[in-house]
Amino acid sequence: MAQVDLTNVTEVSTEPGTLPETMSAWVIRQEREGEPIDAFQLEEIEVPQPAAFEVIVRVMAAGVNFNNVWAALGQPVSVFRAHPEEDHHIGGSDASGIVWTCGEGVTKWQPGDEVVIHCNQASYEDVEVHGLDPLAAPSQKIWGYETSWGSFAQFTKVQAQQLIRKPENLTWEEAASYGLTYFTAYRMLIDQCKLQAGHRVLIWGAAGGLGVFATQLCAGAGAKAVGVVSSPEKAELVRQLGAVEAIDRGGFSGMMRRGGESADEEKARFKESRRFSKAVAEILGGPPDIVFEHVGQATFPTSVLTVKPFGKVVICGATSGFNLDFDVRYLWMRQKQILGSHFANAWEATKANELIEQGLIRPVLWRTMGFEGVAEAHQLMRENKHLGKISILVGAESEGLGRTAEGPGAIRAEVG
Numbered sequence: 447m448a449q450v451d452l453t454n455v456t457e458v459s460t461e462p463g464t465l466p467e468t469m470s471a472w473v474i475r476q477e478r479e480g481e482p483i484d485a486f487q488l489e490e491i492e493v494p495q496p497a498a499f500e501v502i503v504r505v506m507a508a509g510v511n512f513n514n515v516w517a518a519l520g521q522p523v524s525v526f527r528a529h530p531e532e533d534h535h536i537g538g539s540d541a542s543g544i545v546w547t548c549g550e551g552v553t554k555w556q557p558g559d560e561v562v563i564h565c566n567q568a569s570y571e572d573v574e575v576h577g578l579d580p581l582a583a584p585s586q587k588i589w590g591y592e593t594s595w596g597s598f599a600q601f602t603k604v605q606a607q608q609l610i611r612k613p614e615n616l617t618w619e620e621a622a623s624y625g626l627t628y629f630t631a632y633r634m635l636i637d638q639c640k641l642q643a644g645h646r647v648l649i650w651g652a653a654g655g656l657g658v659f660a661t662q663l664c665a666g667a668g669a670k671a672v673g674v675v676s677s678p679e680k681a682e683l684v685r686q687l688g689a690v691e692a693i694d695r696g697g698f699s700g701m702m703r704r705g706g707e708s709a710d711e712e713k714a715r716f717k718e719s720r721r722f723s724k725a726v727a728e729i730l731g732g733p734p735d736i737v738f739e740h741v742g743q744a745t746f747p748t749s750v751l752t753v754k755p756f757g758k759v760v761i762c763g764a765t766s767g768f769n770l771d772f773d774v775r776y777l778w779m780r781q782k783q784i785l786g787s788h789f790a791n792a793w794e795a796t797k798a799n800e801l802i803e804q805g806l807i808r809p810v811l812w813r814t815m816g817f818e819g820v821a822e823a824h825q826l827m828r829e830n831k832h833l834g835k836i837s838i839l840v841g842a843e844s845e846g847l848g849r850t851a852e853g854p855g856a857i858r859a860e861v862g
Contacts, residue, residue, distance in 0.1 A: 450488040455600060455817045456843045458504060462546050462557035465502060469493045471599030472820040474535040479520030482824035486518060486598075491534070494595055494603040496549030499570060501606050503561060506841040506848065507622035507814075508597035509540025510823045511655075517591060518824055528592035538597030539565040539590035542612055542621035542848070543841065552606045560612040560848075562621050563597070564629055564795035565589045567605050580791045588789065597622070598820050600840060607792045613803045615853025617846055619837035623856065624659070624802070624809040627835075629790035631659040631738075632798035634760045635667075638787045639736045643668030646730040648752060649738040650745050652689060653680035655835055656762070658810040660738045661687040666806050669736075672729045683810075683859050691729045698722045702744040703771065716747075716773075723752040736760065743767030755780040762787045809856040811835050814845050833860035 450470045459466050473489040496502050514537035517525045525535050545559040555561070565588050568575050572583035580586060590596025595603040612621050635641040647664050651657045652673020664671035665688025673684040673692045681692035700718035707715060727733045733754035739746065742764025749759045750772050759782065764770070776782070790798070801807040812834025815823055819838060826832040842848060849855065 450490055452488070452818050456839075456841055458600065458841070462504075462544065465493045465495070465547055465601070467493065469600035470817075471536050474518055474525075474537065475533070476520070476524060476526045479518065479524060482515055482518040482828050483821050486821035486824060489534075491536075491599070493601050496547055496552075496603060498550040499552060499606050500549040501545055501552060501555060501604055501609060502547045503541065503543040503563065503602050503604060503609075504546045504841055505538075505541050505543045505597050505600060505602050506839075507542050507618040508538045508820075508838045508840055509622045509625065510820075510827065510836040510838060511539055511626050512827055513537075513539060513588065513591040513626075514596075514598075515824050515828045519828075525591060528587060529594050532594040534594060536594050536596045536599050536602075537590050538599070538602070539588055540622050540625045541597035541602060542616075542618050543597075543602070545609070546601065548606070555606060555609055559609075561609045562612050562625055562799065563589070563602070563604055563608050564610060564625050564790065564792060565591075565608070566789050566791060566795075567593060567608065581788055597840070598838065610796055610799045611803075612848075613799065613853075614849070614851035615803070615805065616809070616849060616855055618842040618848035619814045619839060619845055620809050620811060620856040621848065623811045623835050623837045625795070626789070627655040628659040628802075628807070628809070629795045629798050630762050630787070631656050631663060633790040633794050634738065634762055634785075634787045635660060635663050635736070636798075637794060638760050638785050639758050641667045641669055641736065645669040645736060646732055646734045646754075647671040647736045647738060648726055648730075648734040648749070649673045649689070650741045650749070651675075652684045652692065656740050657684075657738070658687055659807065661689050662807045664688065666801070670730055672726055672734075679860070686857075687810075693722075693725060693729070698725075701748050702766075703747050705743060705767065705769065705771065719748040719751050722748055726752055733757070740764070741766050743770060746770045747772035750776050750782060750784075753782055755782065758783045758785055760785040760787055805854040808854055809835070810859055811837060811856040812858070812860055813837075814839060
């Protein structure tokens with residue numbers, strides 16, 4: 447294994463249009479799955495070649511997400527089951543960068559174009575891609591998690607349809623920070639729930655990676671949102687982003703579902719959920735039309751109880767547990783809906799990105815680290831010691847580079 451010289455990571459020996467032979471990358475191999483600080487190791491690896499309709503992008507900055515904590519741990523299943531054709535895993539599902547070479551058939555993009563990358567991949571041969579939704583395709587995968595060749599390397603290999611014009615008002619690290627979480631929130635609210643002016647919305651984890659974008663989308667659409675947070679500082683951020691109010695979950699800790707409650711414990715928990723529901727309705731002027739869910743087991747019974755009759759609970763994850771236990775009578779007798787949602791398609795990602803370009807939605811970034819910090823960043827997330835979104839500088843020599851136009855950049859905040 448070749449020794450990696452980190453002092454040269456920001457340097458590339460070729461001009462756009464020509465690939466070097468090798469690159470530096472943070473690599474996970476199956477035999478060392480475990481804690482991120484050990485599973486991620488720097489290697490010198492061959493630069494991939496683009497196939498038809500593929501593009502090689504020089505990564506200028508990468509975003510850190512929890513999915514590659516799972517990749518490092520090999521849990522709940524090893525990522526090598528998703529891409530058995532590769533004996534290595536280069537993670538990273540968010541990036542900003544420069545188009546370097548294009549495969550056969552690519553006509554929209556040229557070497558030198560500055561882009562951000564959305565993380566949904568699917569085969570062009572799947573009929574679902576051409577009329578239903580790429581997210582329904584049997585081949586659908588998340589780039590940099592269920593595929594290798596992600597953004598924690600000097601170069602990444604992607605499908606041409608993953609590329610979106612980089613907002614000129616953002617730096618490289620800001621542009622790399624938002625795709626996975628923001629595009630997920632956009633699909634959940636705008637397409638799945640048909641968010642409209644006047645809607646009332648409850649947002650769990652409103653100061654987190656998904657919640658900061660859900661809050662801004664509600665404000666931009668003219669909807670009234672109340673956000674659930676865990677501190678006064680986070681409450682202030684959520685109000686700054688456009689929520690009408692924030693609720694500290696600490697005041698209602700008894701409503702959280704742990705699983706396995708006794709009859710008396712469940713009675714007490716349900717009483718707290720009712721109290722929370724009343725507090726939400728008082729703030730919003732009525733029960734919410736939409737509940738924005740990604741917590742899962744701990745909050746889902748309260749979500750179903752709280753949403754109004756004929757309202758929608760939209761869910762994209764389950765950070766507290768994925769076995770959901772709730773009183774289904776409140777679902778069917780009041781004709782409420784549960785909607786599952788997973789990332790976004792290229793159209794949704796592009797439309798969402800236009801709001802970033804217009805300065806109507808802003809990324810929220812906590813910390814930027816150098817390329818040497820990839821393993822450390824994931825270990826921080828693993829141990830819940832991070833306080834918000836982390837970006838990694840790869841090709842960019844320092845923070846603050848890449849902005850070519852005036853406009854609002856990222857909000858810097860501790861939100862984790």
